[in-house]
Amino acid sequence: MSRSSRRTVVSACIIAASLVVGMTTASAEDKPADRQQVYAAAAQEFGVPQSVLLGVSYLESRWDTNAGAPSTSAGYGPMHLTDAVAATARGSHHGDGLEDPRGDTARPALHPHAGEPDLNAPSLRTAERAAELTGIDQRALRSDPAQNIRGGAALLAEYQRDLGIRSSNPADWYGAVARYSGATDTATAKSFADEVFATIKQGAARVTDDGQSVRLAAQPSATPNTGQLNELGLRQTNQAETECPRGLGCEWIPAPYEQFDNTYGNHDLANRPQSQKINYIVIHDTEETYDNTIRLVQDPTYVSWNYTLRSADGHVAQHVKAKDVAWHAGNWYVNAKAIGLEHEGFGADGSWYTEALYRSSAKLVRYLADRNDIPLDRAHILGHDNVPGTVPSTVAGMHWDPGPYWDWAHYFDLLHAPFHGVGTPAAGLVTIRPDYAANKPAFTGCETAGQPCAPHGSGSVILHTEPRDDAPLLVDLGLHPDGSPGTMHISDHSSRVETGQKYAIADRQGDWTAIWYLGQKGWFYNPKRHPTALWSAGLVATPKAGKASIPVYGRAYPEAAAYPSNIPVQAVTPLQYSLPAGQKYSVGLVAGSEYYWATTFDASNHTVVRGETRYVQIQFGHRVMFVNAADVDLRPSMLP
Incomplete structure (x- = not known):
């Protein structure tokens, strides 16, 4: 039998095995196919080194399936195959609700309209090409982990063929890995590929969100051929103006400081930290595609933020210098003392954030925190949802991104500032720290008002008025002025604490712990064997x-x-x-x-x-x- 014939037979067998895997996965009564074997089979079928396939998948999703839900950049499955049409992008949160991003009554309120997102970027349509290469329907590529992994392997193999390189040595796949990032510039493609090969060198192992054990054995000698990057024909970016750490793919895309119609926009010049100390870094999501977000921040009549981060590859664009004040947090006091980071995302509505995004963001925040002497804790690294309203009338309109699906525990691990507990309950405080993957609050309204959201890992913990699951939630007079209790709607954080936040202990009964919250005693389930909070100490x-x-x-x-x-x-x-x-x-x-x-x-x-x-x-x-x-x-x- 010829070599090509043997390869055809082997491929056919592997495809058949993959289809069987898909059939067994479909049955809830059967044990899911071993994910490690799925990676091995896809790697062999398409001639991709298994370590490369595992490394790319880890940087996209940490091998998670996210129950078929899209990422914030419309990516599906362990290989983050993108399908923006299926993901149905939403409008910008900067155009929603009542929040004035500047948050200063000394000027007229700004309620800008974002416009429609552009869904045609190639990086948002990779599932389409994977379907052409594999003959697998896009729905299967989105929902079936085995087929998703095959689709990703097929794309990597095509990128390698386009480079004209035939090799089974992982070191010779640097260019294909860089292209898989979807980056359009050399610096970001390099940053993505460097992270993948750093993971290959170090190795990784974890249990995925659907209970699969996956391992990438360390290969310390895997030194890639970085010269392949020059063959991709990517653009060079203006990094000279950026305030970014070395090795992170950043570019300078300035927000305009211009006069118009007897006013000006879209930020304020300042001289921080000499004029004012920078105390905060605020984490946002964009509710827009990256490309549309960049167009918006270049509009002088719009609002501004300091950085935008792209989801699929972790690319960073800086718009406003740290010394100047961007208009993003809805609270002028916070804006004047903060740096704002916008992360590409279509809403905290069940979608997830890529590992590439988390890693780029953590590198940038570590750098900014070090330069500005900002402590790495949840009192200084805020979500937009942690920024207070300025006066009673603005409380209800404040935004709630990045939402309950942002993984603060993993993010702070990447910041090299993990959350630790101390001592016993006598320490007096708790640091909220549920098991993100296992903690799945029953939120509603992700897709349709009043309807349950698909179960998803979360860093949020729900508070009750009494130590029992069926007790009412607490009251937030800012969100519910009639005194009615909070709800489980995805945006209603009336009775919700978040990973990393610290609260004073008010009481304990059995497996329940109470904290002081909005002037009330709020109870949450905190069993000793599987705690949702860490005993902590500090000032009160x-x-x-x-x-x-x-x-x-x-x-x-x-x-x-x-x-x-x-x-x-x-x-x-x-x-x-x-x-x-x-x-x-x-x-x-x-x-x-x-x-x-x-x-x-x-x-x-x-x-x-x-x-x-x-x-x-x-x-x-x-x-x-x-x-x-x-x-x-x-x-x-x-x-x-």
């Missing part, structure tokens, strides 16, 4: 003796006497919550009062107003908030 704030309750604020603005005559006084308005006597809340930081007056195109008129009032940032609910330092005592969290 509690009302001073003699105060029945104290006000809570959404911004740390100065007292009226601090303002010069040419700058209007900004009201220090309490939110609709209060902090009762006897309750304790975890302290994130203690800060002076500041207001950045910036309402003119001429930055020489901009002024930082500083007052005598000092504030304490606390983890009051799902969002951080502020209390006047004169109203509270700060104490160690240890319980008596």
Whole structure:
């Protein structure tokens, strides 16, 4: 038998085996096909080194299936085959709701409209090509892990053929791996391929979200032929202006600072950190394709953020220098002291984030935190959903991205700042830390209002008014002013805590732990054998003796006497919550009062107003908030 005939027979056998795998997977009563064998079979069928196939898949999905749900960049399955039409992109959260991204009443509110996303980028349509190469229907490529892996292997093999390279040595597949990233620039393709080969060198092993054990044996000698990168014909990017760590694929795409219609946009010039310390990094998702997001941030009449990160390959574009103030968080006090990162995503509605995105973001945040002396904790690395409303009227309209499916525990592992517990319950605090894969809250409204979301791992933990699962949820007067309890709708975080956040222990009964939350006692299931929180220690704030309750604020603005005559006084308005006597809340930081007056195109008129009032940032609910330092005592969290 000729070599080509033998290869045809082998391929036919493997295809038949794959179809059998798909049939057995379809039955809930049968044991799922061994995922390790599926990778091995696909690698052999298409002539791809198994370590390369495993390494690429790990960087796309960490080998997870995500139950057939799309990623934030319309990618499906372990190989992240993209199908933007099936994923049905949604409009931008910057155009939804009532939030003014600038968050400053000194200027008219901005409620920009994003327009329709562009779904035609090749990086959003790879499932289509995989279907042509394999003859497998796109629906099967999206939903069947075995066929998805075959589709990814077929794409890698085609990319290798296009380079004209015949080799079974993983080191000779660097160019194909770089192309698989979907990157259009050399720096990002290199960053992606370098991460894949670093994974191959180090090895990896984990249990996937559907219970499959997969292992990539370490190959320390796998030194790739990086010269192949030059054969891809990718564009070179302008990295000279960027504030990014070395080795991360970044480019400078500036947001415009322009005058128009007697006003200006889309950010403010400043001189941070000399003018104001940068305390926060805010994590957003875009609710847009990457390409459309880039078009939006280049519109002077739109809003801005400092960086955009692309999902499929982790590419980074910087738009606003760290010294300047972007308009992104919906709270001017936070904006003036924050750097905003937008991550490509179509909504926190059951979609997932790629490993490439997590890794690029973590590298960038580590770099920015180090440069600006920002602690790597959840009091300083905020989700947009943790930023407070400025005054009572803005609370309900604040955005809630990146949502309950952002994996904060994995993200902080990549930041080299994992969440650790200390001691016993007597330490007085808990750090929320459920098992992301196993923790699947019963959210509703991902696709249709009132309908259950598909089960999905989450970093969110639900709070109840009593220590039982069927007890009502807590009340958030900002979201439900009528006093009705919170709901399980995907965007309703009335009674929801998030991984990494710290709260003061209020009570314990059996497997249930209570914390102080929005002035209430909130209970969550926290069994000893499988805890959803870690015992922790730190500082807590509690009302001073003699105060029945104290006000809570959404911004740390100065007292009226601090303002010069040419700058209007900004009201220090309490939110609709209060902090009762006897309750304790975890302290994130203690800060002076500041207001950045910036309402003119001429930055020489901009002024930082500083007052005598000092504030304490606390983890009051799902969002951080502020209390006047004169109203509270700060104490160690240890319980008596």
